[in-house]
Amino acid sequence: METIGDLIIAKYNYWAVIALLIIGLYAMIAKNNLVKKIIGMNIFQTAIILFYISIGSKKGATIPIIVHGHGESSHVVHAADYINPLPHVLMLTAIVVSVATLGVALALAMKIYSQYGTLEEDEISEKIMESETA
Amino acid sequence: MIWQLDIIILSMVIICGIAAISIKDLLGAAIMFGAYSFMMCLLWSVMGAVDVAFTEASVGAGVSTVFFVAAVFRTTRRTRD
Amino acid sequence: MKALGLVAAFCLGGLLFYISFDFPGWGDAKSPASKHVSPYYIEHTMEDTSVPNIVTAVLADYRGYDTLFETAVIFSAGLACFFLLRIPEHKAPAARFYRHLATGITFRIEKGGRLPDDTKEFERIDSVWVPYDVIINMTCRLVVPFIQLFALYVIAHGHHSPGGGFQGGVIFGAAIILFAISNNLRRTLKQMSEQTSALLGSLGVIIYAGTGMLCVLLGAGFLNYGALKSFFGVDPVAARSHSILMVEIGVGIAVTAVMVWIYYNLSSTGKQDEGL
Numbered sequence: 289m290e291t292i293g294d295l296i297i298a299k300y301n302y303w304a305v306i307a308l309l310i311i312g313l314y315a316m317i318a319k320n321n322l323v324k325k326i327i328g329m330n331i332f333q334t335a336i337i338l339f340y341i342s343i344g345s346k347k348g349a350t351i352p353i354i355v356h357g358h359g360e361s362s363h364v365v366h367a368a369d370y371i372n373p374l375p376h377v378l379m380l381t382a383i384v385v386s387v388a389t390l391g392v393a394l395a396l397a398m399k400i401y402s403q404y405g406t407l408e409e410d411e412i413s414e415k416i417m418e419s420e421t422a
Numbered sequence: 423m424i425w426q427l428d429i430i431i432l433s434m435v436i437i438c439g440i441a442a443i444s445i446k447d448l449l450g451a452a453i454m455f456g457a458y459s460f461m462m463c464l465l466w467s468v469m470g471a472v473d474v475a476f477t478e479a480s481v482g483a484g485v486s487t488v489f490f491v492a493a494v495f496r497t498t499r500r501t502r503d
Numbered sequence: 504m505k506a507l508g509l510v511a512a513f514c515l516g517g518l519l520f521y522i523s524f525d526f527p528g529w530g531d532a533k534s535p536a537s538k539h540v541s542p543y544y545i546e547h548t549m550e551d552t553s554v555p556n557i558v559t560a561v562l563a564d565y566r567g568y569d570t571l572f573e574t575a576v577i578f579s580a581g582l583a584c585f586f587l588l589r590i591p592e593h594k595a596p597a598a599r600f601y602r603h604l605a606t607g608i609t610f611r612i613e614k615g616g617r618l619p620d621d622t623k624e625f626e627r628i629d630s631v632w633v634p635y636d637v638i639i640n641m642t643c644r645l646v647v648p649f650i651q652l653f654a655l656y657v658i659a660h661g662h663h664s665p666g667g668g669f670q671g672g673v674i675f676g677a678a679i680i681l682f683a684i685s686n687n688l689r690r691t692l693k694q695m696s697e698q699t700s701a702l703l704g705s706l707g708v709i710i711y712a713g714t715g716m717l718c719v720l721l722g723a724g725f726l727n728y729g730a731l732k733s734f735f736g737v738d739p740v741a742a743r744s745h746s747i748l749m750v751e752i753g754v755g756i757a758v759t760a761v762m763v764w765i766y767y768n769l770s771s772t773g774k775q776d777e778g779l
Contacts, residue, residue, distance in 0.1 A: 295524065302523045304432040308439055310516040315443040318508030321501040323448050323494065327455050331439050334462050334482070341471045342529060343536050351470045352557040353664070354549055365549065367542035371470045373557040374541045377566060379474050380558070381573045384669055384758075387481050387489075388580030391765040394493040395587040398772055401497040408502060472665040473558045480673040485762055488680055492770040492779055 301342040308335035322397045322407045326390065333386045337379045344372035352376065427468055435461045448494045448501055456487035552743040554662045562667065563747040567726045570750070571711050574757050578704045581761035585701070588773035600632055601625045607635065627689070629777040643685035650678035658755045662744065668751035672758030679763050688771060688778025697767055697775065700760040707757025711750050 296303075312335055315328025352373040354365060397407065404412050438458035445451045459482030467475035527534035544561050554560040562570055601619055602609045604626055612618060619625040658671030683691035715726040723730030728746035729739035737745070770778045 298528045299523060299526065300429070301432070301529050302519075302526060304436065306516050306519045306523070307436050309519065310512045311436070311439045311443065313515060314508050314512040317511060318505040319443065320503045321448070323490070323497075324443055324451065324501070324503070327442055327451060327490075330455065330486070331442070331458070334459070334478075337474070337478075338462065338465065341466055341469055341474060343527070343534065344471075345469050345529065346531070346537065349470070351472050351665075352545070353472075354555040354557065365546050367537075367545045370545050370557065372537040372541045373544060373561055375536065376471050376474050376558050377561045379471075380477055380562060380669065381569060383474070383477050383481055384573060385576055387486055388577050388761075390486055391489060391769070392580050392583045392587070394489055394769060395584045395765075398493055398496055398769070399587055402772065407497055473556075473667070473670075476665045476670050477673075480670050480677065484677050485673055485680070485766075488677075488684075488766065489769055492766065495779055496770070496772050 302339075305335055305339045305342070308332075308338070320409045322400065322409065323394075326393045326397065329393070330386060330390060333382065333389075337382055340375040340379050340382075344375035346371055424468065428465070431461060431465045431468065435465060446501055446503070448499050449491065452487060452490035452494055455490060456483050459483040459486065551740065552747065553740050554744055554747060556662055556664065556667075558665075559661045559667050559747065559751070563750050564728060564743055567715075567750065570754065571708075571715065571726070574708050574711055574754050577761050578708050578757055581701075581704055581764045584765045584768045588768045589775075590773045592774050592776055598630070600628050600630060602628050602632075602635070627687075629687070631777075639685050643681055647678050647682050650681070651675055654678060654755075658751055659748075661751050662747070668754030669758055671751075672755035673762060675755070675759040676762030676766075679759070680766050683766065683770075684779055688767070689776065691778075692767070692775065695763065697764065700764040700767070703760035704757050704764060707753045707755070707760065710753030710756065714746055714749050714753070 308331060312328045312330075312332030315331065316325050319325055319328065346368065349369055349371045352370050354370070400412065401407055404415050406412060406415075435458065438454055438461055442451050442454040442458055445454060459478060463475045463479040463483060466478065527536075544565060545557060548554060548557050548560045552560045552564055554564075598614060599612050599618065600609060601612065602625070604624055609628065609632065654671045654675035656671075657666040657674060658668055661667035661671070679691065679695060682694075714728075714731075717734065718727050718730045719725050721730045721733060728743040730742075731746055732739045732742040735742050735745050767775055767778075
């Protein structure tokens with residue numbers, strides 16, 4: 289039966305992921321400025337990517353590029369010697385999708401700025417209310 | 423996976439993340455976001471994910487920061503919170 | 504609102520903290536993520552595709568369908584930026600700034616004035632102009648070709664070292680963006696116009712999907728690269744290796760073009776006359 293201290297020290301990567309998720313979610317909900325919200329969204333995305341990568345690691349294993357690549361044929365490969373490559377593949381897609389989302393989000397923010405003249409969320413809400421009641 | 427390096431880089435990542443959302447100057451926040459991306463890239467290369475670290479270095483610390491700076495340049499730089 | 508956000512975030516944190524005691528420890532080789540499909544990928548990559556970089560082989564061959572749609576997602580993001588921001592410039596702006604190249608004098612021409620002819624003596628500069636700096640210009644001119652060469656190296660060596668289509672494509676796009684930042688946006692648009700970058704973006708997706716369709720035309724399933732052995736004239740294992748290179752080139756072209764396209768639209772808010 290592991291002690292609580294052992295549990296906390298053995299899983300310190302998960303605590304960092306949870307801290308980053310809290311930071312990203314707080315920035316997306318509570319910040320007024322649109323660009324700060326977008327930064328929070330990106331922090332959230334990279335924290336999720338960190339979580340997946342840390343799941344795929346193995347103690348004492350090497351990077352997922354097969355050694356003795358083309359030299360000797362029929363070199364037996366053991367799966368326990370190499371880090372799990374599947375989360376890496378999925379997260380490559382996730383990084384590229386995140387930069388695509390960033391481009392579109394910034395384009396939307398610039399369009400809102402050219403329409404309302406400000407990037408603060410409460411001022412934009414006030415201007416929308418005024419234009420609706422007027 | 424050297425755990426001392428892991429702890430140092432993880433704490434730098436969290437500090438950069440908190441700084442990126444707290445700075446009142448939007449250009450400074452964009453640069454801190456670039457630093458956060460670069461720290462993440464170091465963390466992943468220490469964990470052995472070299473492909474992902476390569477992509478994050480070129481995409482996050484490169485092109486993403488340029489997009490942020492371009493957007494801040496064309497809108498406003500000051501913010502209240 | 505801030506207090507409510509903080510409470511919600513900490514609730515999520517508490518829930519995740521409670522769940523995390525069931526997760527496998529860090530570095531456990533027997534965790535469920537490493538037991539089911541990935542041992543097959545690790546052990547059979549060399550004999551199936553003869554590509555040492557397992558991540559590239561899984562990305563472009565075993566899971567090639569996902570990568571095809573990821574390329575389509577990048578292209579549609581560029582398209583979305585274009586539709587949101589692009590406005591054609593059909594009237595002259597209020598004031599234009601010009602610099603006389605021989606003496607370095609800058610002057611401003613108000614609306615309605617006569618603009619200089621398009622000769623080599625006068626160069627148009629942005630409204631938010633900085634003094635002409637020799638160091639930045641010459642350094643960027645010297646460095647940009649080497650960055651592009653490195654990008655092509657990264658795409659070509661995706662089989663043996665970390666790299667591949669995405670990384671090389673982004674680096675190539677970053678080289679063009681560096682040229683656009685150090686010189687004018689207009690000079691970059693003369694070298695690589697927006698129409699070229701849009702067409703190259705779709706060309707990348709077409710190359711990828713075209714490789715898959717070529718496999719169907721030669722008798723096998725979609726994206727089953729072993730069928731291209733008659734197209735290349737080699738055995739199926741080498742055919743898979745060559746097709747991985749082909750689709751990586753397609754992905755690289757698409758990513759380059761879309762990064763440059765998004766930069767053009769973002770840095771000039773759609774007007775594309777004055778950049779960063």
